[in-house]
Structure formats: structure tokens, C-alpha cells
Amino acid sequence: MDIDRLTELIITPGIPGREEMVRELITEYINDSAKYEYTVDDLGNIIVRIGGGEPVVGFAAHMDEIGLLITGSNKNGTLNFKKLGGIPDEILPGRHLDVVNSQGDLLDGVIGIVPPHLRTDNNRQNDLCIDVGANNEKELAELGIEVLDYAVFKKHISVLNNKYIAARSLDDRFGCSLLLDVLDNISTEKLKGTLILAWTVQEEIGLVGGQALSNRYLPELFFPVDSFACCSKMTGSVEVGKGPVLRMADSRSVASYNTGKDLLDLARAKNIPLQIGVTGGGTDGIPFMQKGVKTVPLSLAIKYLHSQVEYMSFEDYDNLYKLIMEMIYSL
Structure with a gap:
């Protein structure tokens, strides 16, 4: 190997x-x-x-x-997405991402999570959005992010007991x-x-x-x-x-x-x-x-x-x- x-x-x-x-x-x-x-x-x-x-x-x-396809944006600068591949919903909230923009640049992003202090029964997984630090759609455009760009989960590689790899x-x-x-x-x-x-x-x-x-x-x-x-x-x-x-x-x-x-x-x-x-x-x-x-x-x-x-x-x-x-x- x-x-x-x-x-x-x-x-x-x-x-x-x-x-x-x-x-x-x-x-x-x-x-x-x-x-x-x-x-x-x-x-x-x-x-x-x-x-x-x-x-x-x-x-x-x-x-x-598996990853996330950008399907649109919101006035507050967040991004909507579609899952591609078998991604369990429970692993999405609170996740760090690499967002790949239209120029092939990797940008930091996160999927936020509603804190327990603010949760109601109406908080749903399909309300999740990607946050790249943009406050509006103009700032999204300046970052070069467009519909059909994509995101993958941040990757960390661990070698465990010199016998296994986790990533x-x-x-x-x-x-x-x-x-x-x-x-x-x-x-x-x-x-x-x-x-x-x-x-x-x-x-x-x-x-x-x-x-x-x-x-x-x-x-x-x-x-x-x-x-x-x-x-x-x-x-x-x-x-x-x-x-x-x-x-x-x-x-x-x-x-x-x-x-x-x-x-x-x-x-x-x-x-x-x-x-x-x-x-x-x-x-x-x-x-x-x-x-x-x-x-x-x-x-x-x-x-x-x-x-x-x-x-x-x-x-x-x-x-x-x-x-x-x-x-x-x-x-």
C-alpha cells in the first residue's frame, strides 16, 4: 500500500x-x-x-x-443542498464542510444546528442549510459559489493501533x-x-x-x-x-x-x-x-x-x- x-x-x-x-x-x-x-x-x-x-x-x-449538491441560496447568505448518496440525516447537523466553488476552490463551511435552548417541535432536518460566512447573496457571489457547486464533509484521517485507518x-x-x-x-x-x-x-x-x-x-x-x-x-x-x-x-x-x-x-x-x-x-x-x-x-x-x-x-x-x-x- x-x-x-x-x-x-x-x-x-x-x-x-x-x-x-x-x-x-x-x-x-x-x-x-x-x-x-x-x-x-x-x-x-x-x-x-x-x-x-x-x-x-x-x-x-x-x-x-457521498456529498451535498448546492441547489440554491437564501437572502441571509446560507445555501440549500441536496444529498447525493446514502447520507444518514443524523450526521448532518453541526458538521464542518469543504465547499467547492465554481473555480474549484475549497472554502470552509458548516451545517449549523439549532441549540437546545432554542429548539421547538418544529425544528426539522430539512431546514438545515450550509453557512459559509456570507451575510447575503452578494457575498455568496463574491465567494464564487453557484448553484450546482458542491460540498463534502471535512476529512480527518486517523491511524488506530497501527493496524486500522479511519476516514x-x-x-x-x-x-x-x-x-x-x-x-x-x-x-x-x-x-x-x-x-x-x-x-x-x-x-x-x-x-x-x-x-x-x-x-x-x-x-x-x-x-x-x-x-x-x-x-x-x-x-x-x-x-x-x-x-x-x-x-x-x-x-x-x-x-x-x-x-x-x-x-x-x-x-x-x-x-x-x-x-x-x-x-x-x-x-x-x-x-x-x-x-x-x-x-x-x-x-x-x-x-x-x-x-x-x-x-x-x-x-x-x-x-x-x-x-x-x-x-x-x-x-
């Missing part, structure tokens, strides 16, 4: 449909490697194609994170980082067939980038690299730190059973710890499944998903990297 690269990916803002800063960062890393060329499709997905012939195997991670947007910047690790270290001499690596857009609001990718490529096997929400009764025995996870079923799909068994056999043969789990949500694998492609989401168990403190294991990350490299050379 390149922790500096993961950190840079985490702190770079990019909500669904506004992934341009993340895309620019990833393409810079690809260019720095000077090994492979990439394409960017009309929707904004980044695609790297390596090798040739059969089989064609694809991996993808999504660039977008906003590990979902799915860990996946973006991991595929860059794969790209850095792939050996074309050992590669059989064609490898497709993709970094997709707008996953958090309906798998939009994955749908576009599936319209362009139909590999024999497809593996989205994404988070696995844990840990609860639904997710069974899956734990952070016990190995990567085969996400064999979620709210919207059931993965390829036989491909999952093959991956378990491979992991056992290579002494890589691997868990099997069922969780909620969905991944970019769904549009590929709908077109008949054998698909298994590859995941890391992440606690506190879609919060400020998404929590994962460094060791799980390294073991997922090892598994993917073994898969690429053996499938």
Missing part, C-alpha cells in the same frame, strides 16, 4: 457527477507510471486496457463519494488506490488474455458509470472492488482485520457462485485469508450481471460506512491486493 497515495485520494473531493479532481489525480498517477495509456469515456470513466486476446477480465472501483471516503478511494497498485506492478509477460482496469463515476446514485462501462465492455469475468458494510447480524461473522471479503449477495444482486468457489480455492492455495459475506447496498457489478457476465464483488470489510469514520484494516487491504494479483495471473 502506498499510504501517501491513499491519503491524497481520500482528501480529494468528488461527489457523483463531479469527480473531475479525483479523475485528474488518478490520470496523473497513470501518466507517472509511463507504462500504459488510458481513455476517458464521455461520462468520465477512466479505462486502462492491458494485453490482448481471451479471456477478458475486468476490475473497477468508483471515484465518487471519510474510504468508500471507494481504497479501491481506486488498490487498482493503481495493481497497475504499478502488473507483469505483462505473466498476463494471459486482456485485463481491463476502470475507475468509474456516479456509483453512489445508481451505478451510472458501471452501466456505461458495461455498454462498452463485456468481459468474461468482472470484479468490482468496493466496500462491504459491516458489522451487524446481517453480515454474520465478517470482521475487519480477518481478510478481504467475497460479497456474495447484497440488496440488489447475488454473485456468481462457481466463480466465488474458484476464488476461495485460489485463496486457500495461496494462503490468503478470505471471508464470505452478505450485506446491503449494491455495486457496479450489477449492470454486468444483468448482461450475463460472471461477477463477484471483491471487498474490504468497513465499519461505520458512509460516516466520517469509515474504518478498515491495512492488512485486509494488502491481502486483497495479493488476491487480485494472483487472480490476474491464474484466471
